[in-house]
Amino acid sequence: MIDLEEVLGSPPPALVNDEEYPGRERFDRKPFVIRRGDTAKGFTEADVVIDDTYVTPTQYHATIQTRACVASWDGETLTVWDAAQGVWNSKLAFAKSFGLDPERVRVIVENLGGGFGSKAWSHRISYYAARLSMTTGKPVRMEQTRAEEFLVHPHRYDCRIRFKMGVRRDGTLTAIEERALVNIGAAAGSSNYNANRIIWQTSNLYECPNVYLEQIGVFTNLQMTGPTRAPFNMPAIFPLEMHIDRLAAAIGMDPLEIRLKNYKTHASTHTKPELMEQEMRVPWSNKQLDVCMRKATDAIGWERRKEQRNPSTGPRKRGIGMAAFIAHQGGGKSPNKAYADVDICRNGTIRLHIGVVDIGGGQKTILAMIAAEELGVHAGDIEVIYGDTRDTRYGPACHTSRVTAEMGPPVLQAAAEARDKLFVLAARQLKAQPSELASCDGLIYVKACPQQSIPFAAACAGIDAANPISGSGSRESNPDSPLFSSFGAQAAEVEVDTETGGISIVRMTAAQDFGKAINPKLCVSQVVGGIEFGVGYALSEEGIYDPKTGRMLNTNFHQYRVPTSLDMPPIDAILVEGGDPYFAFGARGGAEVTNAPTAAAIGNAIADAIGIWFTELPVTPDKVLEALKARRLQD
Incomplete structure (x- = not known):
């Protein structure tokens, strides 16, 4: 049973244990609703009403690299070279799965051949390889074929979305009704299904006083669904923005003008299911x-x-x-926890330690640039330690566009702390107070007299070789x-x-x-x-x-x-x-x-x-x- 409408009336038996993927009881065929105003009243005030249904397909990640891993157990430590978008989440998951102290698990992702959400966390073959290695005492390598990648990986949800919208001749939206059916597939949990994300976007893209928006997740016999480069955004935006254009055409208005006419200046907070009928404008x-x-x-x-x-x-x-x-x-994404560390050595070496993976988006480069800007050096002067749980602290997995937002602040803090400690040493050479110094382009100088300067490396000569300067930074939750x-x-x-x-x-x-x-x-x-x-x-x-x-x-x-x-x-x-x-x-x-x-x-x-x-x-x-x-x- 794979058709959304068919399954709504007659649900199929569960194909996946709810213990592994809890969510059926919470999500299956249960409507999550955002409402405000009176849509019936809004439609009577409209000059034009258009009602239609849109169908969006599944979509697959099509990464260059299929899922692959090597696991090695030496009797004390489990080391996994994985194809995942985050090393720390994987480390903690392996430790929990095998009953190990997290300190006895190391995860390494040196290079990743594409992710797009498909590798947001370690998948089954990594656990199989780890268990086989722990059983045999030998390193184990596993890799999926392309066909296996298509068959066993979660993919984008296919949806059936009905829109009914009303508009006045002057382009003002008067009412929106939406019913979004989402094909969850055989299993879903709170980590890979968001029960109101499609209708949240409708609620927040344009101003409209009367809305009734309903999103229903449906469990079917298709394979599992999950993160696929902004998994809900394209299914949400395609029907909404097509419908807006159709309204504009019906009243003879320019499509750009109707969007600007209904521009939303404040957000409606419906980010949590329990708040969806308790609207707050922020x-x-x-x-x-x-x-x-x-x-x-x-x-x-x-x-x-x-x-x-x-x-x-x-x-x-x-x-x-x-x-x-x-x-x-x-x-950033809850819990917004992230840490970064910067070391400056006597020989001028600068190391940035970040527990994240560069999945091709340039995370290594961007975070090095933030640290370099704060230190007053060039990005190429910084050695970045990343993609490895050894010598790094917790960092988020690289998905939902979160790494720059979550790692940027702790990197900046760590670099600033290390710089300020170095300024204490440089101040002695420059005969100034540390608060009077600044740094740029590899020089540390007196702000009131920029010509009074020393090279960054010269200041580093005062560092104790056995005790490099260190700075640390962390990230708290968003307000x-x-x-x-x-x-x-x-x-x-x-x-x-x-x-x-x-x-x-x-x-x-x-x-x-x-x-x-x-x-x-x-x-x-x-x-x-x-x-x-x-x-x-x-x-x-x-x-x-x-x-x-x-x-x-x-x-x-x-x-x-x-x-x-x-x-x-x-x-x-x-x-x-x-x-x-x-x-x-x-x-x-x-x-x-x-x-x-x-x-x-x-x-x-x-x-x-x-x-x-x-x-x-x-x-x-x-x-x-x-x-x-x-x-x-x-x-």
Whole structure:
């Protein structure tokens, strides 16, 4: 039983022990609701009401590296070379599973060939390898094939989402009703299913006085679901932003204008299920979504939409669309616990110890840059100890865009503490007080007389060789107010071939609010990678399942079609930097969520090109041809 509507009325028997994945009793077919105002009243006040249902597909991570590990037990210590996005969470989980003192477990992740949530924690084969090593006394290596990776890994939830929305002629939203059915698969727990994340985004993206939003998780016989690069964002934003465009078209309003008309200036706190009907309005820590929307549309040439609307005589039609997003990510995740340490040695060596994994997002580089800025040296001067539980303290796993937000403050604190201790030594050489000193570009100088300076390395000569200078930093939980979120907007220009049904993306623009881009090149890279996820979700990626067994059939890259370089358009990535005062140098996370509006922007551009709104993803050539044929018959 894999169909959402079918299972709602007749649930299948459990396929996974609830002891291992508790959650069925809490989540299965239970509605979680956000409400405010009176939607019935709101719809009577509307001039236009549109009601439709949208279907979004499963999506898989398609990492270059499949799951692999080596485990070695020497009789005293378990060492695991793993493919995971966090070393410390894995260390603690191994210790608990095998009844070991955590000090007797070491986890190493030197390099990771992609994660996107699939490796948010250690998976079964790592435990199997560890148990086999402890049994045989020999190192054990295990690796999954590509087909196994498709079959046994959690994937993105497929959803069926109904939207009913009302709007006045002036563009003011009067009411929103939403019913989101989420296919949880065979198992879910609080760690991999968020019972209100889809409807939270609807509640917070636009201002509307009357809403009734319902999210229902449904257990089916499909394989397990779980983190998949912003797992709920694309399913949430695609139908919402398509529906907003349809309302704009119905009242003859520009899609950008209707979004700005209903711009939400305060957050509605529905982040905890028990608070969903106890709305509190709180400020954002920093929000520049309106700037993002204007920059993305300006960059695509928004004024050309009207010019391209005149139908050409040829089969190729062009259109331009946009979409915005909000995501409750990028500001850290509970419990927000993180530690960092900085050592400065007599020979001038600087070591930064961080218990995190660099999964390709540049975490090693970004955190070294934060430390270097605070110390007044160059990032290349810092040796980074990372990806290993030995010689580091607890750091978060690298997912939900949390590492910069959570590790940035402790890194800054540790560097500042070590710098201030070094200033005590430097002050003697400069004949000044430590409080009178500053450092920059490898020099320590007197603030009132910058010419009075010494090299950083010269100050280090006063350090006791047996006792390096050390600084430490830690991170506490976020306050309840303001609310920390990520924002952005994208625009797409597409060309639709009405003879073949083929869709080509001509160009995309993206404006993302990162607070402060510590390393702009890495931020742009994350925007491009996120868009690639969104392009596949919109146009080609889809799991195909045996209806009798629920087993996935297209377990290879020939039949499960991820975008290649030939499918990707030119992308203009615009980094919006206003700074977020709650984070180190104003930088918050945002890499994971860069895929959120892509499918909606593409869908709206397709509608602008041929006048057809596709409510089911992916939009493949056969669906385009069927829709065009249906319209001809109707005409």
